[in-house]
Amino acid sequence: MAHRHVSAGCAALTVLGALVLTGLPAAAAVEPPAPTPAPSAAETLGAKSPSPMVLRAMERDLRLTEAQARTRLVNEAEAGTRAGRLQNALGKRFAGAWVSGATSADLTVASTDIADTPDIEAGGARAVVVDTPLAGLKAAKTKLDRAVTGKGLQTPVRYVDVRTNRVTLQATSRAAADTLIEAAGVDSALVDVKVSADRPRALYDIKGGDAFYIDDTFRCSVGFGVTKGDQQGFATAGHCGKAGAKTAGFNQVAQGTFQASVFPGQDMSWVGVNGDWTATPAVKGEGGQDVQTAGSVQALAGAAVCRSGSTTGWHCGTIQQHDTSVTYAEGTVDGVTRTTVCAEPGDSGGSYVSGVQAQGVTSGGSGDCTRGGTTFYQPINPVLSTYGLTLKTSTSGSGTSAPEDGQEGSWAAGRVYVVGERVTLDGVAYECLQPHQAQAGWQPALAPGLWQRV
Numbered sequence: 001m002a003h004r005h006v007s008a009g010c011a012a013l014t015v016l017g018a019l020v021l022t023g024l025p026a027a028a029a030v031e032p033p034a035p036t037p038a039p040s041a042a043e044t045l046g047a048k049s050p051s052p053m054v055l056r057a058m059e060r061d062l063r064l065t066e067a068q069a070r071t072r073l074v075n076e077a078e079a080g081t082r083a084g085r086l087q088n089a090l091g092k093r094f095a096g097a098w099v100s101g102a103t104s105a106d107l108t109v110a111s112t113d114i115a116d117t118p119d120i121e122a123g124g125a126r127a128v129v130v131d132t133p134l135a136g137l138k139a140a141k142t143k144l145d146r147a148v149t150g151k152g153l154q155t156p157v158r159y160v161d162v163r164t165n166r167v168t169l170q171a172t173s174r175a176a177a178d179t180l181i182e183a184a185g186v187d188s189a190l191v192d193v194k195v196s197a198d199r200p201r202a203l204y205d206i207k208g209g210d211a212f213y214i215d216d217t218f219r220c221s222v223g224f225g226v227t228k229g230d231q232q233g234f235a236t237a238g239h240c241g242k243a244g245a246k247t248a249g250f251n252q253v254a255q256g257t258f259q260a261s262v263f264p265g266q267d268m269s270w271v272g273v274n275g276d277w278t279a280t281p282a283v284k285g286e287g288g289q290d291v292q293t294a295g296s297v298q299a300l301a302g303a304a305v306c307r308s309g310s311t312t313g314w315h316c317g318t319i320q321q322h323d324t325s326v327t328y329a330e331g332t333v334d335g336v337t338r339t340t341v342c343a344e345p346g347d348s349g350g351s352y353v354s355g356v357q358a359q360g361v362t363s364g365g366s367g368d369c370t371r372g373g374t375t376f377y378q379p380i381n382p383v384l385s386t387y388g389l390t391l392k393t394s395t396s397g398s399g400t401s402a403p404e405d406g407q408e409g410s411w412a413a414g415r416v417y418v419v420g421e422r423v424t425l426d427g428v429a430y431e432c433l434q435p436h437q438a439q440a441g442w443q444p445a446l447a448p449g450l451w452q453r454v
Contacts, residue, residue: 038446038448039446039447039448039449040077040078040448040449041077041078041080041081041448041449041450042073042074042077042078042449043449044077044442044447044448044449044450045077045080045294045295045297045355045356045357045449046294046295046355046356046357047073047074047076047077047355047356048073048074049356050069050070050073050355050356051285051290051291051292051356052289053285053286053287053289053290053291053314054069054073054285054291054306054316054353054355054356055069055070056286057285057286057306057314057315057316058072058304058306058316060316061306061315061316061317061341062102062304062316062317062318064102064103068102068103069304071103071105072102072103072104072304073304073354073355075099075103075104075105076099076104076299076300076303076304076354076355077297077355077449078449079097079099079104079107079125079300080297080298080299080300080433080434080449081433081434081448081449081450082107082123082124082125083097083107083109083125083300083433084419084432084433084434084452085123085433085452086109086119086120086123086125087109087419087420088419088420088431088433088452089119089123090109090111090116090119090120092133092135093111093112093113093116093133094109094110094111094133094134095110095111095112095128095130095132095133095134095137095162095165096109096110096134096137096160096162096163096165096301097109097110097125097162097300097301098162098163098300098301098302099300099301099302099303100302104302104303104304106126107124107125107126107300108125108126108127108128108163109123109125109126109127109128110127110128110129110130110134110162110165111127111128111129111130112129112130112131112132112133113129114129116129117129130165131165132165132190134160134162136190137160137162137165137166137167137190138160138323140167140184140186140187140190140191141158141159141160141167141323141325143184143185143186144158144167144169144180144181144184144186144191144325145158145325145332145334146184147180147183147184147185148180148325148327148332149183152327152331152332153172153199153327153328153329154171154172154173154176155169155170155171155172155176155177155180155327156170156171156172156198156199156200156326156327156328157169157170157200157324157325157326157327157338158170158324158325158326159320159321159323159324159325159338160321160323161192161321162301162321163301164192166190166191166192167186167190167191167192168191168192168193168194168321169181169191169192169193169194170194170195170196170198171193171194171195171196172195172196172197172199173195174193174195177191177193177195178193198366198367198374199366200326200328200364200365200366200374200376201328201329201364201365201366202237202239202263202267202328202330202348202363202364203309203343203344203345203346203347203348203362203363203364203365203375206222206225206232206233206234206249206255206273206277206278206279206280207222207225207280207282207283207284207290208221208222208223208224208225208234208282208283208284208291208293208308208350208351208353209221209222209283209284209308209309209310209313209314209350209351210222210249210250210284210310211249211250211310211346212236212247212248212249212250212255212271213247213248213249213252214240214241214245214246214247214258215241215245215246216246216248218240218241219310219346220236220237220240220241220310220346220348220349220350221236221308221309221310221311221346221347221348221349221350221351221362222234222236222349222350222351223235223236223237223349223350223351223360223361223362223380223383224281224283224293224351224358224361224380224391224392225279225280225281225282225391225392226270226279226384226389226390226391226392227279227389227390227392228259228270228272228387228388228389228390231259231272232272232273232277232278232279233256233259233270233271233272233273233279233389234270234271234273234279235268235269235270235361235380235383235384235387235389236269236270236271236348236349236350236361237263237267237268237269237348237349237361237362237363237378238261238262238263238266238267238268238269238378239263239264239267239330239348239363239364240261240269240348240349241258241261241269241271242258242261243258243259243260243261243269244257244258245257245258245261247271249277250310253276254274254276255271255273255274255276255277256271256272256273256274256277257271257272258270258271259271259272259387260387262386263330263331263333264328264330264331264332264333265331265332265333265334266333266334266335266378266382266386267333267336267361267363267364267378268361268378268382268383268386268387269349270383270387270389279392280392281293281294281391281392281393281394283308283351283353284308284313284314285306285308285314286313286314291306291308291353291356292356292393292394293351293353293356293357293358293391293392293393293394294356294357294393294394294395295356295357295358295391295393295395295436295437295439295442296357296358296359296380296381296384296391296416296436296437297357297434297435297436297450298322298357298359298379298381298434298435298436299319299354299357299359300319301319301320301321301322302318302319303318303319303354304316304317304318304319304354304355305317305318305319305339305341305352305353305354305359306341306352306353306354307339307341307343307347307350307351307352307353307362307375307377308350308351308353309343309344309346309347309348309350309362310346310347310350311343311344311345311346311347312342312343312344312347312369315341315342315343315369316341317339317340317341317342318339318340319337319338319339319354319359320337320338320339320340320374321337321338322337322379323335323337324336324337324338324376326363326364326376328364333363333364333376333378335378335379335382336360336363336376336377336378336379337352337359337360337376337377337379338374338375338376339352339374339375339376339377340372340374341375342365342367342368342369342372342373342375343362343365343368343369343373343375344368344369347362348362348363348364349361349362350362352377356394358380358391359377359379359380360377360378360379360380361377361378361380361383362375362376362377362378363375363376363377363378364376381416381435381436381437382416384416384437385415385416385437390414390437391437393439395439395441409422409423409424410423410424410425411423411424411425411430411438411443411444412438413438413439413440413442414437414438415437415438416435416436416437416438417432417435417436417437417438418432418435419432419433419434419435420432422454423444423451425443425444425445426445428444428445428453429453429454430444430445430451430452430453430454431451431452431454432450432451433449433450433451433452434449434450436450
């Protein structure tokens with residue numbers, strides 16, 4: 001059932017030949033300077049310098065020591081790069097990747113061909129051989145999504161679980177699940193049914209996690225500071241307001257207007273603010289202290305993620321599955337990410353971060369922060385690409401550069417890239433390893449954690 005809004009209130013070594021003149025001693029060979037090593041993925045993504053607030057919340061909610069939390073963030077950043085390389089190499093045989101263990105020390109990559117095992121292991125991952133490629137699972141999920149009718153609240157959640165190599169269907173009864181599977185024409189062997197009474201609802205309720213008010217009536221939470229050209233604003237959930245709705249800030253001062261909004265289908269929107277407000281890369285952490293976002297590199301399933309919201313503040317958990325479909329009372333939302341982080345009404349629209357990388361904005365869920373629950377977030381990269389927004393980041397005063405005009409296929413700061421996408425820069429071709437919005441300092445040659453040369 002739906003919650004209503006909360007009311008207001010390499011370089012190669014060059015060998016230098018020694019110059020020898022008759023009667024003169026050989027000149028000493030000059031050693032060239034050592035090449036500057038390329039930054040690691042953890043360095044590129046800021047995982048080696050996490051915010052104290054992120055660390056404290058991970059220690060509390062994931063029951064880690066500080067050392068374990070630091071190690072986990074580094075491991076997850078590096079695992080994302082390795083997984084991206086293997087996904088590009090395996091192509092259609094790729095069946096998913098995930099991290100596991102208290103410090104995410106174990107990366108698993110699934111393939112449909114046992115012959116890929118040596119390559120997967122050489123790539124730093126444990127190999128699992130499964131029956132169905134990721135593309136096949138996604139196709140089955142799409143069929144289920146399309147078969148959902150007006151009684152979709154009986155089968156509210158659908159997602160691909162790469163760990164089980166199945167599509168999971170959460171339903172209020174086995175009969176409801178069987179009916180949907182039959183209507184979709186999906187092989188039941190591909191579907192795991194989870195019977196649960198939980199019914200996710202939209203968590204109604206310029207710093208991520210701050211409260212804002214819509215039309216002097218309802219409250220939601222700011223997701224991330226963004227810009228579009230000279231217009232500043234923030235991204236948040238689509239169910240928080242329709243295009244044209246007016247907003248006031250946490251202090252009840254006039255703030256801005258919803259520029260665009262989608263809900264259901266997706267759960268995304270953005271608000272353009274007036275000159276009294278300035279978008280920042282900050283997200284409210286524990287005790288009101290700020291976490292500075294440095295980019296939007298998508299984390300793997302199994303990775304730690306923390307959320308900020310105006311009702312319950314700062315909480316952490318793990319990413320369970322990406323590309324989940326959820327049916328709320330208001331309709332179905334596709335492409336959200338399922339997590340173990342708790343949330344409550346009013347937290348809607350608030351920020352999700354992994355380390356210092358923006359992940360998404362709170363959509364909805366079930367449970368609460370007393371007994372725990374499941375929540376879903378709208379990934380931030382689709383919001384940025386759909387509306388042509390630029391994420392505010394701590395890496396420069398103005399965040400990433402606005403998308404530049406240029407030859408199709410050429411790399412440009414401000415564009416959102418996905419795994420396997422190919423670009424050229426300075427005549428060199430590269431392939432994307434992790435989904436992200438490109439930043440001016442993340443040119444492919446300088447960011448091997450995000451790109452590989454092809």
